[in-house]
Structure formats: C-alpha cells, structure tokens
Amino acid sequence: MSDWWCSMMPQEWRKFLNHEVKVTAHDNQQHEGWVFTVDPVSASVVLVAFQEKGGACVKVVLGHAVREVQVLREGDEEMEKKLKSLFTPTGSQSFSAKELKERKESLRSWLEKNLIPVTDEGDVLRVANVLTISAPYGAEQCISSNEIILARVQSLVDSNPGQKDQK
Numbered sequence: 001m002s003d004w005w006c007s008m009m010p011q012e013w014r015k016f017l018n019h020e021v022k023v024t025a026h027d028n029q030q031h032e033g034w035v036f037t038v039d040p041v042s043a044s045v046v047l048v049a050f051q052e053k054g055g056a057c058v059k060v061v062l063g064h065a066v067r068e069v070q071v072l073r074e075g076d077e078e079m080e081k082k083l084k085s086l087f088t089p090t091g092s093q094s095f096s097a098k099e100l101k102e103r104k105e106s107l108r109s110w111l112e113k114n115l116i117p118v119t120d121e122g123d124v125l126r127v128a129n130v131l132t133i134s135a136p137y138g139a140e141q142c143i144s145s146n147e148i149i150l151a152r153v154q155s156l157v158d159s160n161p162g163q164k165d166q167k
C-alpha cells in the first residue's frame with residue numbers, strides 16, 4: 001500500500017504542506033505533526049510537532065514506510081510562517097519582492113559606480129562573467145571560484161551605502 005505514496009508526484013504532496021496530519025507507517029506506528037516538507041527523492045515526510053513548553057519536535061518518516069496519510073487539520077498562512085521560522089537562521093531577514101528589487105538595483109548601480117562590469121540576469125547579478133550574486137544581494141550571496149575576485153567584490157558589496165540603509 002505504501003507504493004501509492006512513493007509514486008505520487010511532488011505537486012500531489014504539496015497539498016499536505018503546512019497541514020496537520022497523522023502518518024501511519026508500515027509497522028502501524030502513527031506519527032502526528034505539521035508537514036513541513038516532503039523530500040521529492042525519497043518521499044520522506046518531515047513532521048513538526050509543537051510542544052506546549054514552546055519548543056518543537058521534528059520527525060522524519062521515511063517515504064518507503066508511509067502507509068497512510070490522514071489530514072487532521074488544514075494549515076493557514078500563519079502556520080506556514082511559523083514552520084518556516086523554525087528553519088530560518090536567527091538574525092536573517094526576509095524581504096518583499098519590492099525590497100529585493102531595490103537591493104538589487106542599489107547594488108548594481110554601486111558596482112557600476114565603482115567601474116565593475118555587472119549584468120542583470122533576472123534574479124542574479126553577474127560580475128565579469130566570473131561571479132554571481134543572488135538574492136538578497138549581500139556579500140554572503142556572492143559565488144565565485146576565483147577567491148581574489150570573490151574577496152574584493154564581497155568587500156565592495158559590504159561597503160555599499162544603499163544596502164546599509166536596508167539592513
């Protein structure tokens with residue numbers, strides 16, 4: 001019976017995200033919690049159970065062991081935020097689409113002002129075809145195999161006066 005779970009497409013698993021479920025495993029063990037994600041390769045379910053004291057318990061039910069998934073309660077936007085906050089590093093910020101666009105434009109103009117060749121490729125800024133900067137366009141998002149260029153561009157990104165206003 002577990003074949004049905006493993007043979008589902010990722011789009012089908014999405015309907016379980018952020019919902020409280022009861023997962024019955026092949027050995028009749030039952031696991032309850034909120035579905036954070038389903039691994040698309042192994043079909044494993046990541047469940048989060050919030051504890052009364054304030055913490056959370058995370059369980060992974062391996063995909064091959066899933067026999068039945070029953071939705072107990074549907075989640076909402078607030079639950080989605082609560083689940084995501086568990087796995088977001090402390091001190092990290094989330095930006096709106098408008099803020100990301102402003103950060104990208106600010107960084108692009110700062111790099112150009114400093115005579116750095118930069119091209120806008122959608123969600124990524126490419127510097128001299130050897131370095132990329134992805135959202136949210138900070139020094140930590142710079143990627144390059146050339147360590148010298150990486151260090152210099154990261155230093156320049158950190159010194160961008162437009163980004164300091166938005167931190």
